[in-house]
Amino acid sequence: xxxxxxxxxxxxxxxxxxxxxxxxxxxxxxxxxxxxxxxxxxxxxxxxxxxxxxxxxxxxxxxxxxxxxxxxxxxxxxxxxxxxxxxxxxxxxxxxxxxxxxxxxxxxxxxxxxxxxxxxxxxxxxxxxxxxxxxxxxxxxxxxxxxxxxxxxxxxxxxxxxxxxxxxxxxxxxxxxxxxxxxxxxxxxxxxxxxxxxxxxxxxxxxxxxxxxxxxxxxxxxxxxxxxxxxxxxxxxxxxxxxxxxxxxxxxxxxxxxxxxxxxxxxxxxxxxxxxxxxxxxxxxxxxxxxxxxxxxxxxxxxxxxxxxxxxxxxxxxxxxxxxxxxxxxxxxxxxxxxxxxxxxxxxxxxxxxxxxxxxxxxxxxxxxxxxxxxxxxxxxxxxxxxxxxxxxxxxxxxxxxxxxxxxxxxxxxxxxxxxxxxxxxxxxxxxxxxxxxxxxxxxxxxxxxxxxxxxxxxxxxxxxxxxxxxxxxxxxxxxxxxxxxxxxxxxxxxxxxxxxxxxxxxxxxxxxxxxxxxxxxxxxxxxx
Numbered sequence: 001x002x003x004x005x006x007x008x009x010x011x012x013x014x015x016x017x018x019x020x021x022x023x024x025x026x027x028x029x030x031x032x033x034x035x036x037x038x039x040x041x042x043x044x045x046x047x048x049x050x051x052x053x054x055x056x057x058x059x060x061x062x063x064x065x066x067x068x069x070x071x072x073x074x075x076x077x078x079x080x081x082x083x084x085x086x087x088x089x090x091x092x093x094x095x096x097x098x099x100x101x102x103x104x105x106x107x108x109x110x111x112x113x114x115x116x117x118x119x120x121x122x123x124x125x126x127x128x129x130x131x132x133x134x135x136x137x138x139x140x141x142x143x144x145x146x147x148x149x150x151x152x153x154x155x156x157x158x159x160x161x162x163x164x165x166x167x168x169x170x171x172x173x174x175x176x177x178x179x180x181x182x183x184x185x186x187x188x189x190x191x192x193x194x195x196x197x198x199x200x201x202x203x204x205x206x207x208x209x210x211x212x213x214x215x216x217x218x219x220x221x222x223x224x225x226x227x228x229x230x231x232x233x234x235x236x237x238x239x240x241x242x243x244x245x246x247x248x249x250x251x252x253x254x255x256x257x258x259x260x261x262x263x264x265x266x267x268x269x270x271x272x273x274x275x276x277x278x279x280x281x282x283x284x285x286x287x288x289x290x291x292x293x294x295x296x297x298x299x300x301x302x303x304x305x306x307x308x309x310x311x312x313x314x315x316x317x318x319x320x321x322x323x324x325x326x327x328x329x330x331x332x333x334x335x336x337x338x339x340x341x342x343x344x345x346x347x348x349x350x351x352x353x354x355x356x357x358x359x360x361x362x363x364x365x366x367x368x369x370x371x372x373x374x375x376x377x378x379x380x381x382x383x384x385x386x387x388x389x390x391x392x393x394x395x396x397x398x399x400x401x402x403x404x405x406x407x408x409x410x411x412x413x414x415x416x417x418x419x420x421x422x423x424x425x426x427x428x429x430x431x432x433x434x435x436x437x438x439x440x441x442x443x444x445x446x447x448x449x450x451x452x453x454x455x456x457x458x459x460x461x462x463x464x465x466x467x468x469x470x471x472x473x474x475x476x477x478x479x480x481x482x483x484x485x486x487x488x489x490x491x492x493x494x495x496x497x498x499x500x501x502x503x504x505x506x507x508x509x510x511x512x513x514x515x516x517x518x519x520x521x522x523x524x525x526x527x528x529x
Contacts, residue, residue, distance in 0.1 A: 001025065029055030031085045031095040038078045038101035040167035041130065046076040046099035048083070055087030062086070077101070105131030107161040107171035114154050114177035116243035117206065122152040122175035124159070131163030138162070153177070181207030183237045183247035190230050190253035192321030198228040198251035200235070207239030214238070229253075259315040259325040266330035268401030273300040273307055273331070279323060280315035287311035287329070307331050335361050335396040337403040344389075344412030346500030351411035352382045353392055361398030369393050369406055389413045414498035419444035419469075421492050421504035437508050439492060441473035449495045450475065456489040458503045466495055 002025035010016045030053045038046040049072040052059045060069065064082040067073035073081060078101035085093045106129045114122040125148040128135045136145065140158040143149035149157065154177035161169045182205045190198040201224040204211045214236045215225045225233065230253035237245045259279040267273050276297045277283050285293040288309035291300065300307055308331045316322045338355040345351050355363045356379065365376040372393070375381070381392065390413075393406035424438035441450065452475065453463040475492065487509040495501045 026056045026087070026089065026091070027054030029053070029085065029087050029091045029093040031083065031093045033083065033095050033097040035097050035099050037099055038076070039132075039165035040163075041101045041104040042077075043101065043167075044075050044077040046078060046101070047072055047074040048076065048081055048097045048099060050083045050085060050095055050097075052085045052087065052093065055085070055091045055093065056089045058088055060086045102132050102163070102165065102167070103130035105129075105161065105163050105167045105169040107159060107169040109159065109171045109173040111173050111175055113175055114152070115208075115241035116239075117177045117180040118153075119177065119243075120151050120153040122154065122177070123148060123150040124152065124157055124173045124175060125149075126159045126161060126171055128161045128163065128169065131161070131167045131169065132165045134164055136162045178208050178239070178241070178243070179206030181205070181237065181239055181243045181245040183235060183245040185235065185247050185249040187249050187251055189251055190228070191319040193253050193256040194229075195253065195321075196227050196229040198230065198253070199224060199226045200228065200233055200249045200251060202235045202237060202247060204237045204239070204245065207237075207243050207245070208241045210240055212238045254319075254321070257315065257317055257321045257323040259313055259323040261311065261313040261325040261327040263311070263327050263329055265327070266332055266399060267303060268332050268399070269304060269334050270302055270404070273303045273329060275299070275311060275313075275327070275329075277313040277315065277325070279313075279325075280317040280321075282316040284314045284316070285311060286314075303331050305331050305333065332399040332401045334401050335398045335403045337405050337407045338363055338394050338396045340394045340407045340409035342410040342412065344410075344414050344498070346414045346498065347416045348387050348413070349385050350382045351386060351413070352380050353394070353409040353411055354380050355394040355407065355409065358396035358398070358403075361396045364395050364397050364402065366393045366395065366406060369408070383411050386411060386413050414500045415496070416500045417444060417448050417494040417496045417502045419448060419450075419473075419494040419502060419504065421506050423490070423506035423508050425508055439475035439490060439506065441469055441475065441492070441494065441504075444469050444473060444494060445496060447497050450492050451495075452490060452492040454488065455491055456505055458491045458493045463491075463493065466493075469494070 002023050004020060004022040006018060006020045008016050008018045032051045033048050035048040036046055050061060061071050062069055062084045063073040067081050076099050078099050080096060080098045082094060082096045107126045109124050109126050111124040112122055126137060137147055138145055138160045139149045143157055152175050154175050156172060156174045158170060158172045183202050185200050185202050187200040188198055202213060213221055213223055216234050218225060228251050230251055232248060232250045234246060234248045257280060262276040264274045275285065283294060283296045285298060289306040307329060310326050310328055312324055312326050314322055314324045335358060338357040341354045343351050343353050362377055363379055364374055365381040366372045367375050390411050391408050392411060393408050395406045396403040419441050420443050422440040424440055426437040448469050449466040450469050451463045451466045453459050487507045489505055489507055491503055491505040493501050493503050
């Protein structure tokens with residue numbers, strides 16, 4: 001080993017010689033290693049460089065694990081490597097180095113999803129673990145370079161985290177959004193016009209439960225708003241994230257139920273009062289004299305004045321809606337029958353009857369005691385030409401009500417005398433007419449009377465007074481001048497007990513021609529062609 005040595009050489013002769021020598025040695029061969037650790041977990045960019053000291057250069061190197069024979073071993077993954085340094089004298093030194101690597105660079109993301117469908121208030125924050133700080137960040141889709149990306153709409157976002165060594169980690173996050181918050185409404189319409197039993201119920205879909213509700217008008221905060229009248233209502237649904245949806249509903253009402261009441265009023269006492277109604281399916285009548293009915297169109301027979309007054313109809317439909325209407329009913333009393341004065345006439349013709357006692361009304365004339373035909377109106381009534389006596393019947397009508405009975409009036413047709421007048425000419429003695437002309441009546445009645453005068457028509461101014469026709473009907477000749485020069489007309493008026501008359505006119509002709517006694521010129525007859 002290194003040191004100073006003395007040698008004494010003794011020859012055969014015993015001679016000695018001494019020599020001293022110093023054996024030296026190189027400095028201890030040592031190694032120091034510097035290393036570059038792997039940048040990224042799992043990488044192989046680590047390296048180690050050995051620096052020998054001592055020994056005798058030059059040196060050779062041998063790295064374990066295929067690390068090569070250079071002082072520096074490169075492209076090393078994390079691990080422990082041994083290097084043996086051999087100097088020129090074959091001396092060796094061994095050193096070991098551990099190349100490390102950072103923990104795996106990972107990125108974990110926390111997110112805040114979008115509150116409302118279609119919103120952009122989502123965010124994501126990446127938290128790197130491992131690697132080598134500090135870190136930088138790059139978000140996709142314009143998400144920025146901070147650890148947190150904000151104001152994000154729903155979607156998938158990727159962030160790349162790069163550490164101080166350039167190592168990267170990628171993470172992906174999906175920011176979600178709730179389904180669209182919608183509100184659907186079911187309703188119950190108002191039953192009756194003007195009512196307030198309508199309701200509406202909102203059903204939210206999507207968004208995030210629980211939900212709150214706000215109705216307007218009315219301010220209700222439940223899912224169902226009740227006791228609503230017809231109208232348009234709006235509800236705002238707000239979910240747990242403050243998202244809102246609005247829905248509108250129109251609660252309707254049926255048309256107003258209209259009741260109508262009618263009658264054939266005014267009617268006359270004793271007639272039938274007919275009430276009519278319309279408007280629905282159920283009817284309820286009330287009225288004077290404790291009248292009630294559930295018939296739509298009831299009738300009251302043989303009405304009296306107690307039926308006068310207001311009748312009320314209440315109509316109700318299947319939903320219980322009701323409406324009322326009223327009708328004023330008037331019952332007229334029957335007028336008193338009139339008094340009738342009959343009349344008569346002689347022979348065929350019209351007779352005028354007279355009635356009285358129908359104050360404020362109209363007298364109606366009929367051709368029968370009941371039923372029959374209305375033949376005239378008014379105080380007087382002139383019949384059609386009659387050939388025989390006929391009864392007519394008068395009633396009093398006020399307010400279209402007729403008296404309960406009709407009063408008879410006789411239109412009497414009195415027969416005219418039926419007498420005939422026969423002329424009886426005077427006789428002649430030779431050519432002297434005698435004053436014995438006569439007027440002979442026949443077909444007369446015993447109580448008939450006659451009056452006469454000369455002339456072709458009756459003239460009361462010159463006629464004789466009426467006297468009873470004598471038995472046999474002979475009008476005495478003492479007062480009948482006989483015609484002497486020409487024929488003479490005579491008129492006789494016959495009157496019966498009814499005052500009816502008939503005039504009869506006859507000619508009394510000249511009977512004597514005034515020829516000489518026992519002689520008359522012969523007649524000559526000439527034939528002409």
